Amino acid sequence: MNWFTAFLKSSIGRKVVMGLTGIFLIVFLVVHCGVNACIFVNDNGETFNKAAHFMGSNFFIRVAEIGLFAGILLHIVQGLLLWADKSKRRPVGYNKTAGSVTSTWYSRSMGLLGTLILLFLILHLKHFWVPSRITGLGEVMYEQEKVLNLYSEMKRVFSELWVVVVYVLGVISLGYHLMHGFQSAFQSLGWNHPKYTPLIKSLGFGFSILVPLIFAAMPLLMYLEIIN
Amino acid sequence: MIMSGDMKLTLKVWRQKNSSAKGAFETYQVDGISKDMSFLEMFDVLNERLISEGKEPIAFDHDCREGICGMCSMYINGRAHGPWKGTTTCQLHMRAFNDGDTIVVEPWRSVAFPVVKDLVVNRSAFDRIIQAGGYISVNTGNAVDANSILIDKPDADKAFAAAACIGCGACVAACPNASAMLFTSAKVSHLALLPQGDPERKTRVNNMVRQMDIEGFGMCSNTGACEAECPKEISLENIARMNREYVSSVFAG
Structure with a gap:
């Protein structure tokens, strides 16, 4: 397996890992966003609680959850290593830099944006x-089945203004991170083609606006009691 | 014979005695600069003056002065080769600036490109990447007829566009991570696209990437600054191609 560790340590191997875990996390975002969007049904959380119960009790999804944590960890560790590596490669910096003339600010700030997302993620998991996996939550009955009442927990958490503000800032960081990350992942895996790259770029742009917007709407609409 | 003009400029230039000395910026006032001069001719005017004043002239790399050799390498106002797109420093002309401007000139900054003196950096790391695989092995003998191996025109065009890389190092200088992926990928691509390069394509990409990493170039995070600053407008598609070539050489080699 010498060849494999050499690959993982190489500059290209490292970006392949970054791209693969990135795409995996993008897929997770689609699922997460889809399940949570059930709150917009506005049926006092019944649809959402049932969907969350399925996600929490399905064997395959629980296995995928382990993969998800491994993926996040790998993505974070690689990202932080990359960030730490930068200053070693250019010990004497420039007096003047091109700024946004040659690259976007968010493509140059993936480490910073990622760290903001990580800080948000810690709060979000807490x-x-x-509570849903370890410390326990209140339950609710639907058709003789007891399920965790995540919906009421959401309402409780999102009744505080500072939490709503942190969540909105968190998903804005996510949006900019995706704005570069989405198309960058495909480039890292070598998927650059004159026919498809413009499509990937447009898709990535749309995704990085739409998904954070849907996520931001959840705490906002709950705080404003539009979803009740 | 140097033309003269009426532009007055303030230059902030990085001066460094040798690779181990600590460098610093020095400020120079230059006047009598014509808009038609190239950026290097403006430096010639300044150096003539420094020599006549008994001072050490500013060391900078240059050779052909027609944009094809890849020797000139100045980081001008935060831009590799200055503000013009697809242009080397020698082809940058003073009409890109205005009378009274302050221009900051620095050497390429990368741990793999140590400063030799002032604005001159050692780019031998690129030579070693080429030596690791940027060639094809052929038997000696008579030259083969050019039409004996047919090449698809689109492939020939892509290979040619990649081969346009002059190895100046602007990609490394412009990259926020000081990565050499655009250079290495151009060299990998122009041979990988041609039938002559095909037999060695797997060992080539492997050896060249390994050498690139050994030299101390940084990681690539796809910011695209290299492509934006490349005087030969080498495309990021080449980096994607190198990624594919490398992954297939590792997993299917």
Whole structure:
């Protein structure tokens, strides 16, 4: 397996790992966003609680959850290593830099944006993942089946203004991170083609606006009691 | 014979005695600069003056002065080869600037390109990447007829566009991570696209990427600054191609 560790340590191997885990996390975002969007049905959380119950009790999804944590960890560790590596490659910096003339600010700030997302993620896991998987939550009955009442937990968490503000800032960071990350992942895996790259770029742009917008709407609409 | 004009400029230039000395910026006032001079001719005017004043002239790399050799390498106002797109420093002309401007001139900054003196950096790391695989092995003998191997025109065009890389190092200088992926990928691509390069394509990409990493170039995060600053407008598609070539050489080689 010498060849494999050499690959993982190489500059290209590292970006392949970054791209693969990135695409995996994008797929996760689609699922997460889809399940949570059930709150927009506005049926006092019944649809959402049932969907969340399915996600929490399905064997395959629980296995995928382990993969998800591994993927996030790999993405974070690689990203932080990359960030730390930068200053070593250019010990004497420039007096003047091109700024946004030659590259976008967010493509140059993936480490910073990623760190902001990580800080948000820690708070987010504490709010929802820890009580639903470890410390326990209140339950609700639907058709003789007891399920965790995540919906009421969401309402409780999102009744505080500072939490809503942090969540909105968190998803804005996510949006900019995706704005570069989405198309960058495809480039890293070598998927650059004159026919398809413009499509990937447009898709990535749309995705990085739409998904954070849907996520931001959840705490906002709950705080404003539009979803009730 | 140097033309003269009426532009007055303030130059902030990086001066460094040798690779181990600590460098610093020095400020120079230059006047009598014509808009038709190239950026290097403007430096010639300044150096003539420094020599006549008994001072050390500013060391900078240059050779052909027609944009094809890849020797000139100045980081001008935060831009590799200055503000013009698809242009080397020698082809940058003073009409890109205005009378009274302050221009900051720095050497390429990368741990793999140590400063030799002032604005001159050592780019031998690129030569070693080429030596690691940027060639094809052929038997000696009579030259083969050019039409004996047929090449698809689109492939020939792509290979030619990649081969346009002059190895100046602007990609490394412009990259926020000081990565050499655009250079290496151009060299990998122009041979990988041609039948002559096909037999060695797997060992080539492997050896060249390994050498690139050994030299201390940074990681690539796809910001695209290299492509934007490349005087030969080498495309990022080449980096994607190198990624594919490398992955297939590792997993299917």
